[in-house]
Amino acid sequence: MFSQGGLGSTTFASSTISATVNPNKDFEVVSPPEDSISALAFSPASIPSNLLVAGSWDNCVRCWEVEQTGKTIPKSMQNVQAPVLDVAWYDDGTKVFIASCDKAGRCWDLASNQVIQVAGHDAPIRTCHWIKAPNYVCLMTGSWDKTLKFWDLRSPTPIMTISLGERCYCADVDYPMAVVGTAARGLIIYQLEGKPQEYKRVDSPLKYQHRCVAIFRDKKKSPVGYALGSVEGRVAIQYLNPQTPKENFTFKCHRSNGAPGGFQDIYAVNDIAFHPVHGTLATVGSDGTFSFWDKDARTKLKPSEPMEQSITRCCFNHNGQIFAYSVSYDWAKGHEYNTIKKNHIFLRSCFDELKPRATS
Amino acid sequence: MGRKKKRQSKPWCWYCNREFEDEKILIQHQKAKHFKCHICHKKLYTGPGLSIHCMQVHKEPIDKVPNALSNRSNIEIEIYGMEGIPEEDLKEHEKQKQGGKNSDSEDEQPQSKKQKNEHQNNIGIGSLPTGMMPPNVMPPQYGPPMIGPIGPVGPPFMGTGMPPMMASPAAINSGSLNQGTPTTMGVAPQAHPNKPLFPCAAAITASTSSSTLVGSDFKPICSTATGVSTKPTFPAYGSTSVDQKVVLINTVGASSKIIHPSEDISLEEHRTRLPQYKSEESVIAVTTAESTETNSALTNSTSTSVPSSATLTYAQQVEIGKHQQHQHQQQQQQQQQLHQQQQAVAAAAAVNAAAAAAAASMMPRFPQIGTVPMSVPMSVPMSVTMPPASGITLMTPMAGTQLIRPAMTFGPHTAIMAPTANMGMLRPSPVGFPGFIGTTPMMNPYAAAQMTFPGGPVLTSMVPRFR
Secondary structure, eight states: OOOTTHHHHSOOTTTTSOTTTSTTOOEEOSSOOSSOEEEEEEOOTTSSSEEEEEEETTSEEEEEEEOTTSOEEEEEEEEOSSOEEEEEEOTTSSEEEEEETTSEEEEEETTTTEEEEEEEOSSOEEEEEEEEOSSOEEEEEEETTSEEEEEOSSOSSOSEEEEOSSOEEEEEEETTEEEEEEGGGOEEEEEOSSSOEEEEEOOOSSSSOEEEEEEEEOTTSOEEEEEEEETTTEEEEEESSOSSGGGOEEEEOSBOOOOTTSOEEEOOEEEEEEOTTTOOEEEEETTSOEEEEETTTTEEEEEOOOOSSOEEEEEEOTTSSEEEEEEOOOSTTOGGGOOOOOOEEEEEEOTTTTSOOOOO | OHHHHHHHSOOBOTTTOOBOSSHHHHHHHIIIIISBOTTTOOBOSSHHHHHHHIIIIIOOOOOBOTTOOGGGOBSSSOOBTTBTOOHHHHHHHHHHHHHSOOOSSGGGHHHHHHHHHHHHHHHHHOHHHHHHSTTOOOOOOOOOSSOOOOOOOOGGGSOSSOOOTTTOGGGSOOOSSOOOSOOSTTHHHHHTTTTTHHHHHHHHHHHSSSOOHHHHHHHHHHSOSSSOOOTTHHHHHHTTTSOOOOOBOOOOBTTEEEOSOSBSSOHHHHHHTSGGGHHHHHHHHTTSHHHHHHHHHHHHHTTTTSOHHHHOOHHHHHHHHHHHHHHHHHHHHHHHHHHHHHHHHHHHOHHHHHHHHHHHHHGGGHHHHSSHHHHHHHHHHHHSOOOHHHHHHHHHHHHHHHHHSOGGGHHHHHHHHHHHHHHHHHSSSOOOGGGSTTTHHHHHHHHHSTTTOOHHHHHHHHOOOOO
């Protein structure tokens, strides 16, 4: 597959882009969405090729194939009549789930290019995740109608509905664990073994609105905790059952480096992704930068050059060779900053950059 | 008195709000931080001094005091230690010191610790303090930029011998429909009370300009002491339509700013309200009772522009089915209530009489009309208990809308009005519109100025925000 250096070794394809648009000299995905990119996901390990799916505010989901050279080929596109808020892959890589503002969850069969509705809420659906358990499979959708619903794709009624108490803002699933962050700084952990059940509600380690959450695994590759990002440029690393309280900590990120005592701009953490191999993580923010971190050594591995606009989402491909991030306006600065700039998705060969540093 | 206070407070730097033990150290700080020439590193004595030095020696203009807060970077002002600080800033600083509510100085760490403790203590007790908790302002920490152990996070959620996750699923309440009753501690205060309590108060302050005790109590929280005061604009604008519970994101302090819309909703929710994503606007509305009503009015009246079919997913249709029966019964009640209401209206406000008459004339139609489009909204007022005051506030703009709408749209509106009116009626006092001071006068002009009322756009902008 993506041999190391596969992306980076070839000559940079789009050298015509000015430095400010692509300051990190990454590979640009061709034919990007027309409006802000709101969801990004790489295909699972079950298929040999790397397919990238992006959902956007122009009501569309697009699919590209990413080649080893860094070249991208547009494969397919679907319009779902409403802005897309999240996408998720089916475990065999043949289908993509789409959560959108029209309160519908859809399933896009890539082979037939058919889209059918498989889920419904009373408010826009913010998140969707595919759950594959030994004894059941289902689609989990989290919505602003303050519920979490589980769908088996054949029935118009959910197999289970769980009340969240607040609007769902972010969620992540890594069987047998699920985490949901809600408005009013709610944080709920679910365990999915047998059937989805609330495990515990957690007092937020952060003082500001939750924006993104990602589950991480331990060395044995079982999920043990999660990273939670807030609008106040801060990420909390939380273990479900910490050995000592000191294992949990928060760190600041995505802030302008003002002089000490000077004025500082604090940006939202828009997305967090854990590297599938190294267990290190990437954060992206409204400040237009991404950063790579090692949570165990508690160090920053790499900062990026700032983009012209916010980075809205990010993801790794299944073997951790490619880091994809989307650059668009995320409305953090309000209406007046909504200059119509082009949206971009960039791909970065990242395997080495995310290696934890050797401990001396 | 004033003198005593002055003696008590430590010298502080006007440029960066930092406090010092001694004025000598303050002066050293200012020379090193704010009055140092960035070219030759010569330390000057004042801002103007620095400016003149740079101009004359290096031929370079300097327009800001280095390392100063953005609102304190004026190079023209001559400050030396504590000398020359503008009177109002001195007072402000003192006030903040004394009140202990300040958010922008360096020494508030202890205070935030205190709040943390409070938070812990209050978890069991519940609502109010916890509701106020989130606004607790974070101390500006100037820690190392790296990931650093920023301290163990609050103890309450540290697993106290919590069973390992996978081991005992049975220990936790089963994830079925009523998860509303949490077993874990600290849930209820967090999820619920801070909604009704704090935002309501905020709304009151916004709509009735005479903010009473409650309002002032809450003030320091929702409008943080300093910095960006963008907040008032929002509630002021929205408060005309309905009471809204706008929760704001607290600012962090004078030396930093969170780049985010001031309202504490997600960027995505913010965005769905924009006109270009309009079809979603009606979708959002379903989540709150108030907005549903306003919005359904919009949907019905502009029946072409917002396709109700698009917004009705099959999930909703299921819901509709559920509610349809219920709704028929309700309608009959509503007809009666409507009569009552009309009388009340007619008696109370002459302006609204027209609306009442119109409503009466439309009566026969309304059973047939109010089926599909209104069924979803209908369900909401029944299930959600809303503050009565807001219910009434709501009705009035409706009346205004009706007047200018074509007859067709009328049925659903009245139907929607009825339950809210009823809620008002059921209250002990015989409620007429004038009973609600503060809201009614604001609304009536709308009703009066029938023709000039720009229906569509205004309604759109009035679509209430969440919470």
